[in-house]
Amino acid sequence: MAGVGSVLVEYIEAEGFLVYGEMARLDLGSGVTVVTGPNGAGKTTLGRCLELARAAIGRAADDPAVSRLGLYEEAGYEGAGSFAVRLGLCLDQPGERRLVRAFVCAGFATAYRSPSPGQLDAGELDAMARSWLVEDSLTPLWSGSLLVRFDAGMSRPWYAAWEFAHARESWHVVLSGSGEGQLRAGRAEESAQPGGSVSLTDWLLASKPGDEHSMDFRVALQALPQPVAFSVQTPTGGAGAIPESLRELAAGLGIADYRNRSFGFDQVLSALLQRGIVLTDNRRLPLTRWFPFEELGGPVDLRDGAGVAAELFRLKTGDASMRERFEAIRATFHRITGRVLDVRAWPAASADSGPGMIIEPVVVSGRAERPVEFSGAGVQEALVLCVLLVGETGRFLLLDEPALNLEATVQRRLISGLPADSQYLVITHSAELVPFDEPEDLGRIVRLNPGPMGTEIRRPLLGNLPVKQSLRWLQLLEPAEVRALLFAAGVILCEGPTDAGALRRWWRGAAKVGLPAPGDANIPVISVDGQNNYGPYLRLLHAFGIPWAVVADGPALRRTSQLAKDLDNLGLLPDTLPDDEDDFASCREAWESAGVFSFAVQFGDDHGKGGEFEVFLRDIDEGLFDRIRAELGRSKPRVGARFAAEHPEPPAAVLEMYTRIASRLGPVVMRQTG
Numbered sequence: 001m002a003g004v005g006s007v008l009v010e011y012i013e014a015e016g017f018l019v020y021g022e023m024a025r026l027d028l029g030s031g032v033t034v035v036t037g038p039n040g041a042g043k044t045t046l047g048r049c050l051e052l053a054r055a056a057i058g059r060a061a062d063d064p065a066v067s068r069l070g071l072y073e074e075a076g077y078e079g080a081g082s083f084a085v086r087l088g089l090c091l092d093q094p095g096e097r098r099l100v101r102a103f104v105c106a107g108f109a110t111a112y113r114s115p116s117p118g119q120l121d122a123g124e125l126d127a128m129a130r131s132w133l134v135e136d137s138l139t140p141l142w143s144g145s146l147l148v149r150f151d152a153g154m155s156r157p158w159y160a161a162w163e164f165a166h167a168r169e170s171w172h173v174v175l176s177g178s179g180e181g182q183l184r185a186g187r188a189e190e191s192a193q194p195g196g197s198v199s200l201t202d203w204l205l206a207s208k209p210g211d212e213h214s215m216d217f218r219v220a221l222q223a224l225p226q227p228v229a230f231s232v233q234t235p236t237g238g239a240g241a242i243p244e245s246l247r248e249l250a251a252g253l254g255i256a257d258y259r260n261r262s263f264g265f266d267q268v269l270s271a272l273l274q275r276g277i278v279l280t281d282n283r284r285l286p287l288t289r290w291f292p293f294e295e296l297g298g299p300v301d302l303r304d305g306a307g308v309a310a311e312l313f314r315l316k317t318g319d320a321s322m323r324e325r326f327e328a329i330r331a332t333f334h335r336i337t338g339r340v341l342d343v344r345a346w347p348a349a350s351a352d353s354g355p356g357m358i359i360e361p362v363v364v365s366g367r368a369e370r371p372v373e374f375s376g377a378g379v380q381e382a383l384v385l386c387v388l389l390v391g392e393t394g395r396f397l398l399l400d401e402p403a404l405n406l407e408a409t410v411q412r413r414l415i416s417g418l419p420a421d422s423q424y425l426v427i428t429h430s431a432e433l434v435p436f437d438e439p440e441d442l443g444r445i446v447r448l449n450p451g452p453m454g455t456e457i458r459r460p461l462l463g464n465l466p467v468k469q470s471l472r473w474l475q476l477l478e479p480a481e482v483r484a485l486l487f488a489a490g491v492i493l494c495e496g497p498t499d500a501g502a503l504r505r506w507w508r509g510a511a512k513v514g515l516p517a518p519g520d521a522n523i524p525v526i527s528v529d530g531q532n533n534y535g536p537y538l539r540l541l542h543a544f545g546i547p548w549a550v551v552a553d554g555p556a557l558r559r560t561s562q563l564a565k566d567l568d569n570l571g572l573l574p575d576t577l578p579d580d581e582d583d584f585a586s587c588r589e590a591w592e593s594a595g596v597f598s599f600a601v602q603f604g605d606d607h608g609k610g611g612e613f614e615v616f617l618r619d620i621d622e623g624l625f626d627r628i629r630a631e632l633g634r635s636k637p638r639v640g641a642r643f644a645a646e647h648p649e650p651p652a653a654v655l656e657m658y659t660r661i662a663s664r665l666g667p668v669v670m671r672q673t674g
Helices: 043-057 064-070 070-074 095-111 120-131 135-143 200-206 218-219 245-252 265-276 306-316 320-337 375-388 408-416 439-444 467-477 479-487 495-514 531-543 562-569 586-594 613-619 622-632 636-646 652-665
Strands: 008-015 025-028 031-036 081-089 142-152 156-166 169-176 182-185 232-235 262-264 277-279 289-294 340-347 358-365 366-372 394-402 425-427 445-449 456-458 491-494 523-528 546-552
Touching: 008 043, 025 456, 031 043, 031 265, 031 439, 043 064, 043 070, 043 095, 043 142, 043 156, 043 169, 043 265, 043 277, 043 394, 043 425, 064 070, 064 200, 095 120, 095 200, 095 245, 120 245, 135 218, 135 262, 156 265, 169 265, 200 218, 218 289, 262 265, 262 375, 265 277, 306 320, 306 358, 306 375, 306 425, 320 340, 320 375, 320 408, 375 394, 375 408, 394 456, 439 445, 439 467, 467 479, 467 531, 491 495, 491 531, 495 523, 495 613, 495 636, 495 652, 531 546, 531 562, 546 652, 613 622, 613 636, 622 636
Parallel strands: 031 425, 031 445, 277 394, 394 425, 491 523, 491 546
Antiparallel strands: 008 025, 008 081, 081 142, 142 156, 156 169, 169 182, 232 262, 289 358, 340 358, 358 366, 445 456
16 A cells, blocks of 8 residues: 655545535545445546646646536536535645746746836846745745636636635635736635736835845735736747746746747646646546557547557657656556566558557567457556556546456555555545555545435544554455445345345345335345344444444344444434333334334343244244255355245335335435436
């Protein structure tokens, strides 16, 4: 498991966006965060938050995500006309900070576009800024939040801002919307009133202490009398040196011709997010084989995996650092799949598009080689992931369903070998990708729960747990079938394998009472193997907010049972339990109010076993039960399933109980109908 590393995205917030009705926030740390939950809970929506942020500020920086911005105009929760998304970001890489400094220095140098006699020209102002501007004073700009807001009722519905803080006060740069291109005091939520602004040069110089050759951005922030024009206006011609900071800014933005154009802080953030946030789709496209030459000159968009061949060819034939990355990809591919990777290519013209190349990743075995496409879908998926994982440090990678087509062993190799120099958000339906090796892994697990007011984000194990408690959680999560409960819409816990086996089969006929079967509703029916073993499962389900119901034998309904102690520890013990401990009917009714159901008609804790599920089966058909027991002996899982198979018509009491359980689970079950 990846350890301490860079943190680019500190949190994701969404309010009124797609499935997130009320404000939901996911805090992220270094290394890996694994998001679990049922279908439709909003796992992929977390990736859409990142894409939306890039799209909203990426027009000037040619972010491909911009093409989808119009789609998001209909992304309001349940059709609402407004929503907001906020990303907490930390620009902790030296290159990111250099680009921010180059922007500020270039903005300072180019604010005076037509120098008057005796006034410093752009080159001289640039030298002053690069010499005088205290580098650490830009610290407030290096950490903040990118807010994107949409309101269909506004004349300019899209608004975006970079908000940051210093000394318990807030400022923001308007990236899109009213006041665009201005640095303003206050929170970004405040309406930006139109008005004039002062130049960045005048503002910074006004805060300079006397004749000292220094300027401090933090000091200037404390004296922000009116909005500041926070942009770079490049020279339009004439004599004078081109500011060095402008050349550095343009190079950092990948722009060759930077004359006669302006740059906003939105372009700086957009460029950093395009490099730093790697998004993947949960659907892979077939590998592209033919590429025009112009597509081989720069990095390839790997979101859907189709262009991976071009990226491999570019790296293999590039400079020393690119070839080093290619070899790192080969090594990662071999570690994960056990196979040897290479790339072959040859020129080939296209009748429609002109000259280009056919490029094929291949798996090498001895002297033979085979295209990756002929080596299985899992090998192709592993290849795409390897290319994504091996890159620049300090990136944030969203891996949406990376287990697609990967066998369990490869999944485990993938999650345990993620490089520690990047940050990962893994969206998955695979229990094999849920980490449970070390105590710190527990804090990496997140579950999304659909609710009546939108999806809720649960991360209950974040923080320092006592060692004993951590070990208990790790032990509980070790079986894959237990980790799989994190993806369930709800869970029904049965006391033993006999009732679990019979009820699973009988409840397949739930359509008779107008309900989906548990399997169709993503509700596992599992055995805890004894009334003393409910506790660990209940702690897991309660911690992650997973709806549950319990089917128990009669003895478990005693106030002194282990089940009662387990629920009491969770604060869930029914407060309506009767004073008369021998009043079984009243006890059963009270327990049902807390989600505990039973087919028993007595406690049966007098060693007569009168409260066990087997008594219920015997009452249905004694002859059938005795015959099956004689044939199968003590194999309880097979007894229950076999009995239900030979008595396929679900007893009325079984369907009635499922109806009551469905009522408790509520929307979890009914959401699956229709």
